[in-house]
Every structure is written in C-alpha cells, then in structure tokens.
Amino acid sequence: MPSVVTEFIEEYGKLLGQGVVDTLVMLIVSTAIAYVIGTVLGVVLYLTAPGSLRPMRVLNAVLGWVVNIGRSLPFIILLVSLMPVTSALVGTSSGVRGVIPPLVVSTAPFVARMIEQSLAEVPRASVEAAEACGASIPRVVISALLPEALPSIVRGVSITLIAVLGYTAIAGAVGAGGIGDIAIRYGYYRYDDEVMIVTVVLLIVLVQIIQSVCDFIARKIDHRSQAEA
Template sequence: MSSLQSLLDQYSGLLAQGFLASLAMLFFSTAIAYLIGTFLGVVLYVTAPGGLRPHRALNAVLGWIVNMTRSIPFIILLVAVMPMTKALVGTVVGVRGTIPPLVLSAAPFVARMIEQSLAEVPRDSIEAAESFGATVPRVVFSALLPEALPSIVRGVAVTLISVLGYTAIVGAVGAGGLGDIAIRYGYYRYEDGVMILTIVLLVVLVQAIQSSCDLVAKRIDHR
C-alpha cells in the first residue's frame, strides 16, 4: 500500500496529464471521424444496388477508397500522412499532430458501420416515408438515421475503443497521452508500477465507454 501511495504521489500529475491528452485525442478525432464517416456511410447506402438512388460507379469508387484506407495498418498510415499532417496542423507531434491520422484511420471504419446500421432498418420504415412523398434527404433524416440510432450508438463504442488503441500507438512516436507514458516510463525506465497504472486507466476507460454506450442504446431503442 505504501509503495502504491508513493507511486501515486510521484506520478499522479503525469498520469492525469496523460489521461486528459488521451481523452482529447480520442474524442476530438472520433467526433470528426463520425462527421465524415456518417456522410460516407449514408452515400454508400443510398447509392448501393437496391438503395434509394442506386449509382453503381459512385458506389464502387467510394467503396474502393473506403476499403483501401481501411486496409492500411495504422502505424504505416501514421508515418505515410506525416507531410499532410504537418501541412494541416503545423506539427506531427502532440495532440494536434495525432488528429489527422486518427481521423483518416477511423472515418472509413465508421462509414462501413453506418452503412451496415442503415441496412438493418426495416424496409417498411423507408416505404412509409416514401409514401408521403419524402425526398431522399428527408427519408435519411426522418426514417433511416432515427431507426438506426441504437445500432449506431453501439458502433460508437466499438469505434471509441478502437481509436483508444490507436492513441496508445501514437504515444510511441511522441504524441503524448497514456501510450507515451507507458513507453517512456514503463518500457524505457523499467517503472513497472507506472505501466500497470496506465493499463488500469485504459481498462477503466474502456469499461466506461462500453457501459455508457450500451445504456444509451437501450434507452433509445424502442423496438
């Protein structure tokens, strides 16, 4: 107990700073990824064969881009887009430097999950909206997205947990956060206690994300 207290006294400030940095990377990048990914997912669903406005060429090209981006391992993507990251945010380190690669990695993943969530919506809901003469955007916003919302919220948990794993990876290249602390203190300085504390914080965060999203999904699911 005394050793734990000593460890907390020595590293609590550092861990708190790393935790907040990880949260910033996680939520900023995921929010932007959902803005982009939701748009892409809706377009993929609408233009698919049998969709609201089928467009084979657009769907094929967009699907290829999404699949290609998803197929690149994150650590390779992180290095490959460093020039673009530098041009966009002026740095490739710190919280700002992690946002572009995290968004680029997460957005295609979100797009496919949104597309799948929309595909699960019963056709009756879509036909009911169309019977009132609703336009495609109206169908999307009044029928598709509300009906798919519980599935989308559950997908948010999966995305957040995946992106959290990526934030630990970017810590290895000087981006800060809990991953950076685990590498610098747990690996290079053999501070096993610090490594264990970072793991505990990550586990607690994952559990909080999953439980919160499950609770929200249950509350809004009226089926």
C-alpha cells in the first residue's frame, strides 16, 4: 500500500499541487473582485428600496432586474457566452486568467443580494442612532450598517466561496485549470478513478476549511454572541 501511495504522489503530486494553487487563485481573486462590485450593488439596492433611507423605486427596480438576470444564468452558459469579452479583457478565454471575468460576472449579483439581505437584518435603532448624530448617508453605511451587518456578511462569504469553488470545478470542463480540470482530463477522460477520488477529497477539504474559518471569524466579530456568553 505505501508503494502505491508513493507511486501516485510521484506521478500526480506536482500536478495536483498546481491544481490546488490554480483553484485558490481563481477562488480568491474572483471572489474579492466580486465582493467589491457586489457590496456596492447591495448597498445601493438596500438604500433605494421602498421605505429605506433613500427610496428610488425606478433605480431599485432596474438594478434589481439586472441583478436577478445575472443570478439566473447558469455558469457554464455564462462562461461560454463571455469568451469573446474575456479574450478582449485579459487576452485569453482559457486557463486561470481566462475564467476570472466570468466568475466575477456570475458571483457579483449573488453577492449583491446577500449584502442587501445582511443590511436589511440590521436593527433600525442602529441606523436611527447614526442619523440622530447628523451622519450623512455614506457615514451611516460605513459607521452603522456595514459594521452591524459584518457577522452576517462574513457568514455569507463562506457560502459565496463554496459556490465559486463549485464554479471553478465546472470551468475545468473548458480547460480553465485547477482541480476541476484535473478531474475532467485525468479522472473522466482517462478513466482514472484514483485521480477522480483524490480531486473530490481535495474539494471536500477546501469546503470544510472555508466553512470552519468563516464560522470562526463570524463568531469572533459578532458582539451579540459575545455578550450572551
């Protein structure tokens, strides 16, 4: 048995290691960019909603419609349809670099709705206290809304990261690189069950790490749970 493991590591160890690195790059870079865009969209959606701080029915409806369209498109279809745009933006539509734009486009609308929901959970009293101090809308968002919603946002990060991890595996079907690409090329096309099993295990491990880390951070920054303790 040890010799079998050794042989497997010698044959696929470097490949799998690079696959994990590529997957992490796709995961972290695309999610970070998506959160920048999605947070702005989510804040605007929250602020312009009926009964919110700056209700703008038309803007909210149009932006919500755009976000919903982005959320409704299957990732594999979005990935293929954006290939010309991706090539124009980053010079290629394959590999790690080529999959980041579609990942961002697919993830940002999802993030926007999660941010909007997290902000909606903030107690109205916190917002009113900031307004009573004469805070402007940007100040209310920065000093009251986002800090109060941060534990919920962090928990949402874990959901987003796990979803994007699944997207990176799907992107392997079109040669995007990463663990999904290895599973397709070696596990599926070459009928190598060992590689397929290892790639699945690696994905499960990554999911567990992401969930555990985000849960730990959320507990640390949630002052409500600390007060109860």
